[in-house]
Amino acid sequence: MDQFRRFGIPLLVLLAASLPLFIENGYLMHSVLGKVCIYLIIVAGLDLVVGYSGDVSAGHAGLFAVGAYASAILMWKFRTPFPVCVLVGTSLGALFGIVLGVPALRLRGPYLAVSTIAFGIIIQTIVNEAVPLTQGSSGIREIPKLEAFGVNLDGNYFYWAVFPFTVIALLMKQGIVTSYWGRSFEALKENPVAAACSGVSRYRFKLSAFVTSAALTGFAGSFFPHVDKYIGPPTFSFELSVSFLIMLIFGGTRSILGNILGTFSIVILPDVFNFINDWRLAIYGGLLLFTLYFLPRGLVGLLINIRDRLFPAAATATGPALTRLAESGGEAVHLRPEAAQTKPGEPLLELKELTIKFGGLTAVNKLDMVVKRGQIHALIGPNGSGKSTTVNLITGIYTPTSGEVLLRGRKVTGAPDKISALGIARTFQNVALFGDMTVVDNVMVGLHHSFQGGFLDLVLRTPRARHEEKSARARAVALLDFVGLGHLAQERAKNLPYGKQRLLEIARALGSDPSLLLLDEPAAGLTSGEIGDMDAIIRKVRDAGVTVFLIEHHMDLVMSISDEITVLDFGQRIAQGTPAEIQANERVINAYLGTSGGGHHLGTHSTH
Amino acid sequence: MNFTFAELVQLIFSGVALGMIYALLAFGYNITFSTSRTLNFSQGDFLMLGAFISYTIILHITGKRLPPSWLVWALALVAAATLGGLLAIILQQVAIKPALKTGSDVSWILATISLGIIAKNVAERIWGTDDYPVRSPLGSDLWSLFGGKLNIDPRELMIIVAAALIMVGFEFFRRKSLLGKAVTAVAADKDAAALMGINVPVVIAFSFIVSCAIAAMGGVLVGPLTFVSASMGALLGVKAYAVSVIGGLQSGLGVIAGGLILGLSEQLTARFVSTGYKDTPGFIILILILLLKPDGLFGKAAVKKV
Numbered sequence: 001m002d003q004f005r006r007f008g009i010p011l012l013v014l015l016a017a018s019l020p021l022f023i024e025n026g027y028l029m030h031s032v033l034g035k036v037c038i039y040l041i042i043v044a045g046l047d048l049v050v051g052y053s054g055d056v057s058a059g060h061a062g063l064f065a066v067g068a069y070a071s072a073i074l075m076w077k078f079r080t081p082f083p084v085c086v087l088v089g090t091s092l093g094a095l096f097g098i099v100l101g102v103p104a105l106r107l108r109g110p111y112l113a114v115s116t117i118a119f120g121i122i123i124q125t126i127v128n129e130a131v132p133l134t135q136g137s138s139g140i141r142e143i144p145k146l147e148a149f150g151v152n153l154d155g156n157y158f159y160w161a162v163f164p165f166t167v168i169a170l171l172m173k174q175g176i177v178t179s180y181w182g183r184s185f186e187a188l189k190e191n192p193v194a195a196a197c198s199g200v201s202r203y204r205f206k207l208s209a210f211v212t213s214a215a216l217t218g219f220a221g222s223f224f225p226h227v228d229k230y231i232g233p234p235t236f237s238f239e240l241s242v243s244f245l246i247m248l249i250f251g252g253t254r255s256i257l258g259n260i261l262g263t264f265s266i267v268i269l270p271d272v273f274n275f276i277n278d279w280r281l282a283i284y285g286g287l288l289l290f291t292l293y294f295l296p297r298g299l300v301g302l303l304i305n306i307r308d309r310l311f312p313a314a315a316t317a318t319g320p321a322l323t324r325l326a327e328s329g330g331e332a333v334h335l336r337p338e339a340a341q342t343k344p345g346e347p348l349l350e351l352k353e354l355t356i357k358f359g360g361l362t363a364v365n366k367l368d369m370v371v372k373r374g375q376i377h378a379l380i381g382p383n384g385s386g387k388s389t390t391v392n393l394i395t396g397i398y399t400p401t402s403g404e405v406l407l408r409g410r411k412v413t414g415a416p417d418k419i420s421a422l423g424i425a426r427t428f429q430n431v432a433l434f435g436d437m438t439v440v441d442n443v444m445v446g447l448h449h450s451f452q453g454g455f456l457d458l459v460l461r462t463p464r465a466r467h468e469e470k471s472a473r474a475r476a477v478a479l480l481d482f483v484g485l486g487h488l489a490q491e492r493a494k495n496l497p498y499g500k501q502r503l504l505e506i507a508r509a510l511g512s513d514p515s516l517l518l519l520d521e522p523a524a525g526l527t528s529g530e531i532g533d534m535d536a537i538i539r540k541v542r543d544a545g546v547t548v549f550l551i552e553h554h555m556d557l558v559m560s561i562s563d564e565i566t567v568l569d570f571g572q573r574i575a576q577g578t579p580a581e582i583q584a585n586e587r588v589i590n591a592y593l594g595t596s597g598g599g600h601h602l603g604t605h606s607t608h
Numbered sequence: 609m610n611f612t613f614a615e616l617v618q619l620i621f622s623g624v625a626l627g628m629i630y631a632l633l634a635f636g637y638n639i640t641f642s643t644s645r646t647l648n649f650s651q652g653d654f655l656m657l658g659a660f661i662s663y664t665i666i667l668h669i670t671g672k673r674l675p676p677s678w679l680v681w682a683l684a685l686v687a688a689a690t691l692g693g694l695l696a697i698i699l700q701q702v703a704i705k706p707a708l709k710t711g712s713d714v715s716w717i718l719a720t721i722s723l724g725i726i727a728k729n730v731a732e733r734i735w736g737t738d739d740y741p742v743r744s745p746l747g748s749d750l751w752s753l754f755g756g757k758l759n760i761d762p763r764e765l766m767i768i769v770a771a772a773l774i775m776v777g778f779e780f781f782r783r784k785s786l787l788g789k790a791v792t793a794v795a796a797d798k799d800a801a802a803l804m805g806i807n808v809p810v811v812i813a814f815s816f817i818v819s820c821a822i823a824a825m826g827g828v829l830v831g832p833l834t835f836v837s838a839s840m841g842a843l844l845g846v847k848a849y850a851v852s853v854i855g856g857l858q859s860g861l862g863v864i865a866g867g868l869i870l871g872l873s874e875q876l877t878a879r880f881v882s883t884g885y886k887d888t889p890g891f892i893i894l895i896l897i898l899l900l901k902p903d904g905l906f907g908k909a910a911v912k913k914v
Contacts, residue, residue, distance in 0.1 A: 050714060054712065054713065054714055055713075055714075056713065056714055056717045056718065058649075058717075058721060099895065100895070102899070103895050103898035103899040103902075104898055106898075106902070107898065107902050109645070109857065110646075110647065110713055110717055111853075111898060111902075113649065113713075113717045114849040114853065114894070115849075115891075115894055115895060115898065117649070117846055117849070118846045118847075118849060118850065118890065118891045118894055119891060121842065121843060121846050121887075122887060122888055122890075122891040125884075125885075125887045125888070126885075126888070128884075129882070129884030129885060238842060239725065242721060242722075242725060245718060245721075249718065278733065279729060279733070280729070281725040281726065281728060281729035281732075282725070282726045282729035282730060284722075284725060285721075285722035285723065285724075285725040285726035285729070286722070286726065288718055288719075288721075288722040289702065289703075289719055289722045289723070292715050292718060292719055292722075293706060
């Protein structure tokens, strides 16, 4: 497989590059293969949005039109050199990407689909109406010759003008999706809340994916006038936007090969099956529906299934990632909570009259609490007493109605990803992993904050980007070893047994180098043996200097490891103290366990 | 600029009529969005099918020359609603139900778009790609009021009255009937509704039937005003997104205000800027509302429980 990557792919690229030397047929050369090259750039970009980020844009024809018309008008009216046209087309694509993405991607829901569809249709209308600029429905025919360094790039040779850029676009996409950007896209798609609490800004990454895609579409559009030396409004229809989506989905998302296969098949479809033209839209629609439900991974998925059936050995082959992992293992792990700004025993986290109301219900009511540095502090209380809500308030998932949260005396506010950056990490009551990602990639999302490389670093795969990736991977494996999951690094997270999923969540949370770790019922659903492991790991985390804030119902665990306990009932604090004090507290016994004979449940001796 | 009071009144009247059509489609988006967090991206094509059904029925019974009788028109309206409702069951089974199981937005958005382009293609094959006129039972002669000072188009009046009746009628049904209350309950909290014994998938299917039937009836209403064609739905469906967002995707009758705002701004753009650009305010308003007031002018910002 590695052999193929090193030699086979460059050979295929060279072969594809030399096509104009063998193919005389002009229609095939520029109208089919030229178009395939242009559309492939768009489909690769769209894959970032649909395949990786899980958003839908059904207005890429509009962005394409913006690039194409900008380029055509500049060439025709102002005799602008082509590279400048491309630059303008790309910038306009990015600009409209921002205009569409900024409002729609802040929100949850189908807003991007809604506004992009509207955009596509409006652009087509404007192109039709702005006659002085676009010549309206008659289109622009005055496209000058395309030359570079005195070489004619028209007709059959247009392919050479665009092909190199298609290759670059595909490499660029691959660079992005194999980096922390790609992991962030997938994490946000799988579990936005957990991704945000790992420090990934939902808005920033969804917007990055969409704007990158929009810029690529504008770029591709600026080449388009040269395909037929003509552009007119009917091309840039809603159906074209849908075709781009069909190319992507039918070929198979999240795969370069899929992008190529899908684009090629949909472009040649009307030529191969001439008789279908009357039913073209219905066939497109049917194909999309069929792919969605019967070929969820598209043509590529089909090919992979066939390959696995024919060569079962290939399916279980060791991927390159695993060998890289083996090299990086063995680093001694030490947790590194932020340099001590407070001494052990001093307040780390303070809640001051923290209150949240959902309509008429006050879920947390004027909660005052202090968590001291270096301690394990438990928050207990009956179901519905506001424990998880408190954690959600601290981590920014809810905004308090009144009151405040302080970390080292400074106010904690903002979105979950901002709060994660302050050094607060958490796990979830209902395990919230990125199930389709590998175990090690889950932890690498937790290490999000350690990546500084920008867009160009990823696209160009600079030493900086490679170094960051390598050291993060080593760190992730070390953290997995810390919780005892090192040997499962390449497994998909959803395949882990439940108890190990809880441990993985802790490893991911430790990835952000927190000074405070919030554990929301880490022992829920575990067997008694697993609870023992969990106990040991929580102590290990504390001993490494990370303050632990624990919500738990297993009283044996709580009473044995906590330094301090706070008890909630109906959103209010009813007691705070050492385990011994809490076990003796009348109010706690009444509220939590019922009055008579319940007290012994609180004792650590009950299981002995 | 010679702009009389009468002209202003007529302009407002046309804007309101247009707005009510948008509101009708948007009302349908909101019904299904509230129950299932999904909406039908081919709502405009359901409107188009409704318009063609009424065209065919009126053509066969009444012919081209005369306006249809109220009875024929009512028959067309019922037929359109029935077809819309039946197709909604297919839409719901093919596009929505499988997607709700996977929990991914991508599949239901793409699946409803697919069904829309299939519907458009089928309509083109059956009725062709031309524009067809269809007559209204009120005829198309303007009604003169105040001794000819004010002229009103009866087709617009009919849209306003009928659309308002349909929306208010459904609101009444939702508040007073058991099934209607189930719709409200599922919209408020799906899990709690299921625990109370409400069959959530049936309620979701019902919301799609209502939504698509309303869209198809919208086609019967708008047909006499705009001509009927296979591509008539696209732009209307898109503008209705804007209206839906102005009112707030979760709000019920907020769409009427949204529709009026859009309908009027389009009429004003057409009158004072250029008729060519009358389709642009919808997009601009959509972007502005998403930017400034994403829950809509009438939506409440809801705290989402995790």
